Amino acid sequence: MPAFFLLTYPAATLLLHGGASAxxxxxxxISLALLFGPRMWTGFAPLRWDSADTRICIAMACPLAATLVSELRHLSVISNTLDSPSRFLAAAPLFLVLRRTSPRTLAWADLSFALGAVVSLAVLLVAPKVSGIDRLSSRFLNPIHYGDIALVLGALSILSLNWWRKDNLPVRVIKIAGLVAGLAASVLTGSRGGWIAVPVVAVLxxxxxxxxxxxxxKLVLPIAMLAIVVGVFTFSHTARDRVTDIxxxxxxxxxxQRDTSLGIRLQLYEAAVKIIEAHPVFGLGAHGFRDSMPSFSASGVLTPVAAQTGEGETHNQMLAYLTDYGLIGGLALLAIYVVPGVIFWKRLNTPTAPAGRAALMGLTFVVGFWIFGLTVETFDLKLTVAFYATMVAILAALATYADKTGNGT
Known part of the structure; x- marks a missing residue:
């Protein structure tokens, strides 16, 4: 079962409505049952915590803790605001189980990112949904989040080349196809905010x-990357138009004329900064940013169009946490980026080659999602929270499994 989960999770996220959450x-x-069930049934040895276990679990608990602290401070605990941050914590047991799983089982993740990236393009070609702004997506996910997920899966696909062993030709073709599919799906959705991550990840x-x-x-690889980017903008009018629109x-x-896509974001950022200055520690509480939109519109800080957009989201993940939950919310959000990122960084040079490659993939994933969050709320949907948390759990387990097995074999 863990092997099947590792192989299919990215693809299932994009294929099945509610698949990521379910x-x-x-x-x-299942992970909790394995961790705390009788050993005679589960076959799992008692937990022996190390620093990676502790850090990941604490980091994953931070968003829920920050949400609760802020809402208790405002004497208004709203249940639906606890759902998304609880998905981070739910990934912790999976991480603990996967760290103790055999490398043979973990190796089933080898093709998962390529399959997910290929599926991302297939959905747009076979069963797309055209949004009200004439951009493609799936039937249950908006173009921005869909394009960002496709893009990061494409990057992970190419990084998985020769991951666990030297890949044969068919496997190499599939992984290269995953990169092409992820890029193509991202371009088709027109999610230009995610494209900011491309040069940063390339340099990394x-x-x-x-x-x-x-x-x-060192000369050939940068030229190849540049050629891919140039090719995309040469042959895709969507990509060219989206960049020109900036x-x-x-x-x-x-x-x-402030009611453009970028102009609305700039207005919302200005409003968010005003809220943070006035309520720095605990924020406004649950739905604070959303509920403040009418007053900002009345005062002229926001246009009516921008205020209506702000009732849906802040268009920046950090500002969303800072406005609603204050400094403690911002620190909690940093924890889910920085703590896994540091773990990945420290294991880039691990002697176990598959773990080292997984560390690079994990660092790429975390950096990518952090950049995505600069222009959109990445964690306002249960699907995207579940996807991020679960992928971090999987990649962190892959990058640290050798710590438990000793030699990674």
Whole structure:
């Protein structure tokens, strides 16, 4: 069962409505049973905690704790605001179980990211949904989140080349196809906010993978990456138009026309900063940003269109946590990025090659999602919270499994 879960989870997230949430909850329940059930039934040895176990579990508990502290401070605990942050904590038991799983089982993740990326494009080609702004997505996920997930799965797909062993030709073709599919799906959705992650992740990969490589390798790989980007913008009018729109939106904003895609975001960021200055420690509490939109509209800080948009989201994940839950919310959000990121960074040079590669993949994933969150709320949906938390649990277990097995074999 763990092997099947590892292989299918990314693809199921994009194929099944509610698949990410349902699978993550099922994985949490089964993991808890394995961890705390009688050893004669589960076959699991008693838990022996180490620093990685402790840090991941505490980090995953932080968003829920911060939400509760802020809401108790405001004497208003709203149950539906606890659902999403609880999904982070639900991934902790899965991490603990996967760390103690055999490398042979963990190796089933080898093709999972490629399959997920290929599925992301297949859905758009076979059963797409055209949003009200003429952008493709799936029938249950908006274009921004869909494009971001497809993009990061494409990156993980190419990083999984020769991961556990030297891949044969068919496997290499599938993983390269995963990169192409992820990029294509991202372009089709027009989710330009996610494209900011491309150069950052490219530099990260070049830095980590380039150490000890020949001068020729260091020259060829950047050229190949640049060629891919140039090819995308040469042959895709969607990509060109979406990038060109940025300068157009900025020009309109300076001229007082604030109700463009970028202009609305800038207005919301201004309102968020005002809230943070007035309520720095505990924020406004549950739904505080949303409920403040009418007053900002009445005062002229926001246009009516921007205020209506703000009732849906802040369009920046950190500002969303800071406005509703204050400094404690911001620190909690940092924890779910920084703690796994540090664990991945420290294991980039581990002697166990598959674990080291998984560390690079995990770092790429965390950095990618942090950048995605600069222009959209990545954790306002249960699906995206479950996907991020579960993927971090999987990648962190893959990067640290050798700590438990000794030699990783």
């Amino acid at each position: 699978l993550s909850i099922a994985a949490a329940v 990969i070049l830095y980590v993978r380039g150490r000890g490589k020949s001068r020729r390798w 300068s157009s939106d900025l020009l309109h904003y300076e001229q007082g």
